[in-house]
Amino acid sequence: MNIFNVFNRGTVNKPGRSVLNDGSGLMPALVFSAAVLLPVAFFSRRISGGELHSAYPLVWALFTASAAFFIFYTGRVSFYRRLFFSGMALSFLVHFKMSLLSKVFASSCFKDTPYCHVAIAPSFFNYLYQQYLALMSGDWRLWGPLSLAFLWLFFTLVIGRAWCSWACFYGGIDDGLSALPKKPLIKAGFLSGKFRDFPAALLIFLLLVSLSYMLPVYCLWLCPFKLTTAFLDPDDGFIRKIQLALMLFALAALLAGPLLTKKRTFCSFLCPFGAWQAFWGRINPFRVAVKPDECSACSACFDACPMCAIKAGNDGRPVISDYCNLCGECLAACPGGILRYSIFGIKFKENKKGFGRMLNPESFLVFSALITGGVVGALFAPAAFKDIFDLIRGGLR
Amino acid sequence: MVSILFEGFVLGLSTGFYCLTTCLPALVPYLLSEGGKLWGANFAIFLEFLAGRFIAYFLFAVVSTLIGVAYKPYLPGWLAPFAMLLTALTMLAFLFSSRSGPSGNRCFLPVSPFFKRIPLALGFMTGINICPPFMAAFVRLVNMADITAGLFYFTGFFTATSIFMLPAIAPTPFINERLKNTGRMTLFIAGVWYLIFGLKWLLLV
Numbered sequence: 001m002n003i004f005n006v007f008n009r010g011t012v013n014k015p016g017r018s019v020l021n022d023g024s025g026l027m028p029a030l031v032f033s034a035a036v037l038l039p040v041a042f043f044s045r046r047i048s049g050g051e052l053h054s055a056y057p058l059v060w061a062l063f064t065a066s067a068a069f070f071i072f073y074t075g076r077v078s079f080y081r082r083l084f085f086s087g088m089a090l091s092f093l094v095h096f097k098m099s100l101l102s103k104v105f106a107s108s109c110f111k112d113t114p115y116c117h118v119a120i121a122p123s124f125f126n127y128l129y130q131q132y133l134a135l136m137s138g139d140w141r142l143w144g145p146l147s148l149a150f151l152w153l154f155f156t157l158v159i160g161r162a163w164c165s166w167a168c169f170y171g172g173i174d175d176g177l178s179a180l181p182k183k184p185l186i187k188a189g190f191l192s193g194k195f196r197d198f199p200a201a202l203l204i205f206l207l208l209v210s211l212s213y214m215l216p217v218y219c220l221w222l223c224p225f226k227l228t229t230a231f232l233d234p235d236d237g238f239i240r241k242i243q244l245a246l247m248l249f250a251l252a253a254l255l256a257g258p259l260l261t262k263k264r265t266f267c268s269f270l271c272p273f274g275a276w277q278a279f280w281g282r283i284n285p286f287r288v289a290v291k292p293d294e295c296s297a298c299s300a301c302f303d304a305c306p307m308c309a310i311k312a313g314n315d316g317r318p319v320i321s322d323y324c325n326l327c328g329e330c331l332a333a334c335p336g337g338i339l340r341y342s343i344f345g346i347k348f349k350e351n352k353k354g355f356g357r358m359l360n361p362e363s364f365l366v367f368s369a370l371i372t373g374g375v376v377g378a379l380f381a382p383a384a385f386k387d388i389f390d391l392i393r394g395g396l397r
Numbered sequence: 398m399v400s401i402l403f404e405g406f407v408l409g410l411s412t413g414f415y416c417l418t419t420c421l422p423a424l425v426p427y428l429l430s431e432g433g434k435l436w437g438a439n440f441a442i443f444l445e446f447l448a449g450r451f452i453a454y455f456l457f458a459v460v461s462t463l464i465g466v467a468y469k470p471y472l473p474g475w476l477a478p479f480a481m482l483l484t485a486l487t488m489l490a491f492l493f494s495s496r497s498g499p500s501g502n503r504c505f506l507p508v509s510p511f512f513k514r515i516p517l518a519l520g521f522m523t524g525i526n527i528c529p530p531f532m533a534a535f536v537r538l539v540n541m542a543d544i545t546a547g548l549f550y551f552t553g554f555f556t557a558t559s560i561f562m563l564p565a566i567a568p569t570p571f572i573n574e575r576l577k578n579t580g581r582m583t584l585f586i587a588g589v590w591y592l593i594f595g596l597k598w599l600l601l602v
Contacts, residue, residue, distance in 0.1 A: 212419055212422055
């Protein structure tokens with residue numbers, strides 16, 4: 001008996017799995033995961049440099065490659081994506097935030113550097129210039145956190161909006177929590193129409209006001225991850241109370257919102273970077289496409305979309321907005337299997353068997369997204385493994 | 398007088414970027430929410446905003462010159478926060494009285510003709526919000542203590558700083574209904590922001 005059959009129950013079009021998988025092909029899945037493993041292992045090793053034992057980046061690369069394997073082998077894109085994505089976000093929390101609780105965790109050049117392209121608008125041009133200098137220095141390992149804007153451009157070209165569901169080290173928390181409840185206690189669908197553009201409004205406001213006040217306004221006023229770090233300004237009166245209240249509100253949107261609504265409430269309604277990425281993600285070729293002729297307008301995809309990115313068109317059929325971040329939930333939920341990953345919405349003849357599946361748009365997306373997520377995760381996940389290992393071995397010191 | 402005009406112009410050119418960042422949070426959300434497809438209409442809004450600023454600057458030129466004449470370098474401390482609070486209330490009142498607010502095509506309050514002149518009011522109130530370049534101009538005028546020179550000086554200052562705001566109308570013809578709705582939400586956030594700071598600074602006075 002094939003031991004992997006445990007992950008491969010059922011047939012095509014069953015909710016939870018891609019229609020492009022017929023369950024065949026252990027070898028193609030192994031080759032696919034090896035293709036993901038090699039670059040992630042290489043970059044993880046390079047990024048970790050001499051700071052960590054080589055076993056830690058290898059473990060992270062194997063974790064990423066195993067996600068690739070199971071996605072390809074079972075066709076369950078969103079399920080295994082979420083395991084990978086949430087694992088990465090948890091490792092981020094462990095290494096960057098929990099490290100404040102103890103000295104046992106290793107330090108990192110990123111540890112005290114909460115850079116954010118949106119919030120630090122006033123220094124954005126200076127930031128870009130420094131990265132230009134870093135790029136011209138020739139050794140990419142010297143770039144450090146100042147290279148994030150160049151990396152952002154590169155990642156946007158490679159995976160575009162998929163960043164928010166495959167590589168964002170914050171979004172994984174929202175995403176993981178939104179999958180926990182079986183049914184939503186509160187239906188949040190009504191928010192998707194009227195307030196879905198609120199992050200864009202917030203982005204415009206933050207860019208204007210950050211420029212005006214020369215302050216990282218998002219970090220100061222809204223970022224829920226400020227919980228474990230210090231406030232930047234010395235105000236301790238009226239303004240601080242409002243900042244605290246907003247921070248708690250954002251934290252509730254991040255933690256309680258997904259549990260109550262089964263939607264990624266923070267990412268959908270409060271994250272300005274999500275709006276930024278939705279705008280620039282248009283330059284990336286990957287899309288989720290619908291075959292309208294075959295759609296029965298059952299609305300399964302509306303309910304399944306954790307980002308409130310699918311709206312009903314005039315005929316009741318789904319219209320996918322720019323906020324779609326290619327998580328794959330709708331593909332898995334569609335009973336007819338009429339939703340597909342595509343490249344610029346172009347119809348390709350799709351292969352359903354063997355090595356030919358590697359040429360499908362879905363495989364290109366998963367390959368690109370997992371390598372991107374794996375390399376981004378390599379900045380902190382191997383160190384988080386070490387943190388956990390040290391914690392188990394030595395306890396909190 | 399030409400040299401005074403030029404002096405104000407140069408100060409405006411050298412500090413205009415800072416002026417721009419003070420006024421844009423009020424101007425841009427309004428342009429987004431109320432701008433149209435036609436450049437001309439959007440430019441009219443822009444000019445109205447500038448006119449409001451000009452009136453504020455004009456008044457400041459007169460007041461600061463009189464202060465200079467009286468050798469009383471004093472302005473009431475509540476003026477700037479009060480202007481900010483008023484800016485916030487105007488923005489929020491406009492938003493909730495507009496015909497197409499963020500919650501659909503409902504009218505929360507009857508539309509007052511006053512709010513049709515909101516760019517003028519916003520321009521005026523952001524004009525009397527004292528920012529560092531404005532303060533520099535103010536100090537210079539107190540020293541000059543001459544009303545005519547003050548008017549020339551602030552005209553130059555106003556003209557130069559207005560140049561920096563021109564790019565704000567560039568993308569307005571591309572505004573669609575969705576972006577207008579986003580603009581209204583931005584207007585709401587900016588209104589709340591001004592409200593918080595107006596209240597805070599008023600409490601400190």
